[in-house]
Amino acid sequence: MLKSPNAKRVDSMSDIRSLLEKLSNAHGISGREGAILEIVRGEISSLVDEVRTDALGNLIAIKHGEKPSIMIEAHADEIGLMVKYVDEKGFIYFAKIGGWFDQTLLNQRVIVHGTSGPVVGVLGSKPIHFMKEEERKKLIEYRDMFIDIGCQSDKEVAELGIIEGTPITMDRSFASLNGDKVTGKAFDNRAGLVMMVEALKRTKSNCTIYVVATVQEEIGFKGAKVSAFGLNPDLAIASDVTIPGDHPGIEKKDSHMLIGKGPVVTVADASGRGLIASLPIMDWINGTAKEFGIEIQLNVAEAGATDGMVIQLTRAGIPTAVLSIATRYIHSPVEVLSLSDIDSGAELMARAMESAPKYFKI
Numbered sequence: 330m331l332k333s334p335n336a337k338r339v340d341s342m343s344d345i346r347s348l349l350e351k352l353s354n355a356h357g358i359s360g361r362e363g364a365i366l367e368i369v370r371g372e373i374s375s376l377v378d379e380v381r382t383d384a385l386g387n388l389i390a391i392k393h394g395e396k397p398s399i400m401i402e403a404h405a406d407e408i409g410l411m412v413k414y415v416d417e418k419g420f421i422y423f424a425k426i427g428g429w430f431d432q433t434l435l436n437q438r439v440i441v442h443g444t445s446g447p448v449v450g451v452l453g454s455k456p457i458h459f460m461k462e463e464e465r466k467k468l469i470e471y472r473d474m475f476i477d478i479g480c481q482s483d484k485e486v487a488e489l490g491i492i493e494g495t496p497i498t499m500d501r502s503f504a505s506l507n508g509d510k511v512t513g514k515a516f517d518n519r520a521g522l523v524m525m526v527e528a529l530k531r532t533k534s535n536c537t538i539y540v541v542a543t544v545q546e547e548i549g550f551k552g553a554k555v556s557a558f559g560l561n562p563d564l565a566i567a568s569d570v571t572i573p574g575d576h577p578g579i580e581k582k583d584s585h586m587l588i589g590k591g592p593v594v595t596v597a598d599a600s601g602r603g604l605i606a607s608l609p610i611m612d613w614i615n616g617t618a619k620e621f622g623i624e625i626q627l628n629v630a631e632a633g634a635t636d637g638m639v640i641q642l643t644r645a646g647i648p649t650a651v652l653s654i655a656t657r658y659i660h661s662p663v664e665v666l667s668l669s670d671i672d673s674g675a676e677l678m679a680r681a682m683e684s685a686p687k688y689f690k691i
C-alpha cells in the first residue's frame with residue numbers, strides 16, 4: 330500500500346526519536362567516542378560510497394558527486410570525567426573532560442567504563458550534616474568530590490579494569506516529556522548527529538558529500554580541525570546545539586531562540602570571535618529555507634562556539650554554515666529539546682545540499 334506524505338513524516342519522526350534515544354543512552358567522552366561512531370557508521374554506511382576513520386579517530390564517509398563538495402559534520406563526543414587517582418580505600422578521584430558546572434556533578438550516579446565492563450558509581454561528598462553554616466552556602470568543588478563504586482581497596486578497583494584514564498559518563502537514560510519534548514544526557518551533540526544522519530537519508534543532492542562525525546570538540550574542536558584540513562571541502566555545514574532563552578533564568582535579550590520553532594542558523598557566535606557567517610552563506614541558507622517554507626531562527630550569540638569556527642579557518646578558508654538545535658540545560662544530564670526541530674533542521678540541511686550549486690558556482 331502506498332503511504333501518504335503524512336505517514337512518511339510520522340515514520341521519520343519515530344526514526345529521529347529512536348536514533349536520538351540510542352545515541353543519548355550510549356557513552357563516549359571526548360577521545361573515547363568509539364561506541365558513538367559505530368552507531369553512526371551503522372546508520373550511514375549504506376548511503377555512501379566509502380567510510381573510514383582518520384588518524385585522530387574521526388569517522389569520515391564520502392558520497393562521490395559533483396562540485397561544490399560539501400562537508401556536513403557533527404561532533405560525536407560528550408563531556409564526561411576521567412579516572413585520575415584511586416585511593417587505598419577504593420574511592421576514585423577524577424579530572425573533568427569538558428565544561429562541567431561543579432554543582433551539576435554533585436551526587437550524580439555515573440558509569441565507570443572499566444575494561445571488564447561498565448560499573449555503576451555515585452559522586453559522593455562531605456555530608457550536609459557535617460558542614461559548617463558558611464560551607465552550606467558555598468559551591469562544592471569537584472576536587473572535593475569522589476566516586477564510590479562500592480569497593481574496599483584500590484586493588485578491588487583495579488580488578489574491575491578501572492585505572493588512570495578510564496572514562497566516566499553520567500548514568501541517565503532518555504525519557505519523554507510532554508508533547509514531542511524529550512530529555513536525556515549528551516543531546517549536545519547527539520542531536521546534531523541525528524540531524525546530520527537524517528539529512529543524508531533525505532537529500533537527493535548530486536554534490537560530493539563528506540559526512541564527518543568528529544571527535545574531541547568539547548575540548549578544543551580538534552576533530553573538526555584535522556578532518557576539514559584532510560578533506561578540503563568547498564563548503565561546510567556544522568551541526569550542533571545552542572542555548573534557548575525560553576525558560577526561567579535567562580532573558581530574551583540574552584537569547585530569543587525557542588525550542589520547537591525550527592533550526593537555529595548562526596549569524597555570529599562568541600560575539601563574532603567564534604564565527605561570522607559570510608553573506609553568501611546566509612543567502613544560501615536563508616534562500617533555501619524560504620524556498621521550501623522552513624521556519625528558521627537567526628542567532629547572534631555572545632557566548633559559545635562550534636566546530637564551524639575552526640572549519641572556516643582551515644587552509645585558505647572554507648565558507649561554513651552552522652545549524653543548531655535549541656536545547657535547554659546544555660552540559661547537564663537533563664538536556665531538553667523538541668524533536669520537531671531535528672526534523673525541520675534535517676529538512677533544511679537536506680535541501681541546502683541540493684541547492685548549493687545554485688548559490689556557489691565553483
Ligand SMILES: [Zn+2]
Nearest residue numbers: 517518569570
Ligand atoms: Zn556541542
